[in-house]
Amino acid sequence: MLLTITTTHSPATELGYLLHKHPDRCQSFALSFGKAHIFYPEASREKCTVALLLDVDPVKLVRGGGTRLKQYVSDRPYVASSFLSVAIAQVLSTALGGRCKDLPKLAQTPIPLVAKLSALPCRGGEEFLRQLFEPLGYSVSAEGHILDEKFPDWGQSQYFSVELQHTLPLSHLLSHLYVLIPVLDDNKHYWVGDEEIEKLLRHGEGWLTTHPAREQITRRYLKRQQRLTRLALAQLIESDDPDLDSAEESHAEEEAAVEKPMSLNQQRMDAVIAALKQSNAKRVIDLGCGQGNLLKILLKDGFFEQITGVDVSYRALEVAQERLDRLRLTRNQWERVQLIQGALTYQDKRFSGYDAATVIEVIEHLDLPRLGAFERVLFEFAQPKTVLVTTPNIEYNIKFENLPAGKLRHKDHRFEWTRSQFQNWANQVAESFGYTVEFQPIGTEDPEVGSPTQMGVFKR
Numbered sequence: 001m002l003l004t005i006t007t008t009h010s011p012a013t014e015l016g017y018l019l020h021k022h023p024d025r026c027q028s029f030a031l032s033f034g035k036a037h038i039f040y041p042e043a044s045r046e047k048c049t050v051a052l053l054l055d056v057d058p059v060k061l062v063r064g065g066g067t068r069l070k071q072y073v074s075d076r077p078y079v080a081s082s083f084l085s086v087a088i089a090q091v092l093s094t095a096l097g098g099r100c101k102d103l104p105k106l107a108q109t110p111i112p113l114v115a116k117l118s119a120l121p122c123r124g125g126e127e128f129l130r131q132l133f134e135p136l137g138y139s140v141s142a143e144g145h146i147l148d149e150k151f152p153d154w155g156q157s158q159y160f161s162v163e164l165q166h167t168l169p170l171s172h173l174l175s176h177l178y179v180l181i182p183v184l185d186d187n188k189h190y191w192v193g194d195e196e197i198e199k200l201l202r203h204g205e206g207w208l209t210t211h212p213a214r215e216q217i218t219r220r221y222l223k224r225q226q227r228l229t230r231l232a233l234a235q236l237i238e239s240d241d242p243d244l245d246s247a248e249e250s251h252a253e254e255e256a257a258v259e260k261p262m263s264l265n266q267q268r269m270d271a272v273i274a275a276l277k278q279s280n281a282k283r284v285i286d287l288g289c290g291q292g293n294l295l296k297i298l299l300k301d302g303f304f305e306q307i308t309g310v311d312v313s314y315r316a317l318e319v320a321q322e323r324l325d326r327l328r329l330t331r332n333q334w335e336r337v338q339l340i341q342g343a344l345t346y347q348d349k350r351f352s353g354y355d356a357a358t359v360i361e362v363i364e365h366l367d368l369p370r371l372g373a374f375e376r377v378l379f380e381f382a383q384p385k386t387v388l389v390t391t392p393n394i395e396y397n398i399k400f401e402n403l404p405a406g407k408l409r410h411k412d413h414r415f416e417w418t419r420s421q422f423q424n425w426a427n428q429v430a431e432s433f434g435y436t437v438e439f440q441p442i443g444t445e446d447p448e449v450g451s452p453t454q455m456g457v458f459k460r
Contacts, residue, residue, distance in 0.1 A: 024043075
């Protein structure tokens with residue numbers, strides 16, 4: 001398998017400094033699956049090309065296991081795959097990390113680069129290849145290959161000879177190749193675990209969060225493992241807006257200011273605790289726990305035996321942990337609580353096995369098209385015996401003197417429902433997933449517009 005990288009930056013031979021590989025030498029490196037060879041087919045001040053030739057040992061592939069057919073029929077020695085990504089990480093690690101002792105400024109400087117891959121599997125075709133590289137600014141040329149020249153009726157193969165042109169720092173090019181080659185191949189030769197998330201985030205820093213194919217890249221890179229994909233996407237979504245947490249905190253303060261005169265948050269907490277005890281729920285998971293308002297109350301009450309807080313925001317969980325730390329609890333009390341990061345619209349085995357789930361002022365923060373996914377995660381997969389859902393009653397908003405007419409209570413609210421809208425939704429959910437539901441008002445009830453908060457109590 002052959003990868004070449006060419007530059008016309010002047011002097012072009014400075015490419016050798018960036019790669020920490022001298023243009024006058026041919027070097028070989030032992031890898032677990034074969035050897036990697038580095039050499040320069042051309043090296044002048046005007047133009048310099050480095051070649052990475054990967055020699056995958058088919059005997060070592062057979063020793064790696066697999067079906068008998070795969071042991072004898074394999075494209076791995078000939079095409080760009082995760083083997084090439086590993087070679088880049090091991091043989092060109094300094095360049096991949098954007099470091100150069102002799103020319104540190106050049107390592108961060110955009111230079112004209114042309115990368116050529118002799119055979120690249122594109123599971124998704126040329127269109128998918130362009131969807132991955134063109135948003136990053138590359139000019140893409142791809143030459144397809146038929147399956148067999150002797151049998152043209154067999155049609156085109158999934159393999160392309162690819163040329164990528166761009167002006168960018170060398171480390172960026174290597175990072176793009178490192179991540180996207182296995183994505184195009186849609187496979188990895190090694191077991192994928194939690195550490196792959198860190199690799200993806202590290203090598204995708206600065207470009208993956210805004211890439212239009214972010215979800216496809218993440219899913220394929222992590223070998224379609226749902227748990228890993230969910231966790232990675234949650235971190236990417238959070239990092240998409242560096243001011244997201246501070247904005248969320250600001251908006252939450254605005255909402256609290258609206259509701260503070262009637263101590264509505266305290267009334268909500270009291271109603272939820274009472275409903276949990278009435279259901280005899282000892283093991284409770286708080287979905288969308290935020291900064292831990294409910295967790296603190298649950299933890300101080302010996303009635304509850306296991307308490308778990310879940311939120312998509314690491315910053316919110318950090319604040320929750322800081323608040324719990326200030327409680328100065330005994331070791332036995334600490335063993336009752338845990339905080340986990342997770343997205344509420346992706347199935348997660350960690351959400352299962354609880355007596356009750358609380359969803360306090362959360363659903364209104366979800367986009368309506370994602371609400372169906374949340375319903376399945378909670379009611380179909382997690383299946384707690386009791387579910388408590390609270391949400392604002394928009395009819396009551398006219399009673400808040402410090403809330404402008406027509407405004408929602410929180411700038412991040414995607415919607416706020418009337419009582420009938422909430423009840424219609426809750427009844428439909430209960431019927432679809434085998435629950436019953438009752439409704440409770442929270443806060444002082446107005447004869448015309450109802451209570452400020454509405455709660456649905458779902459039971460199996």
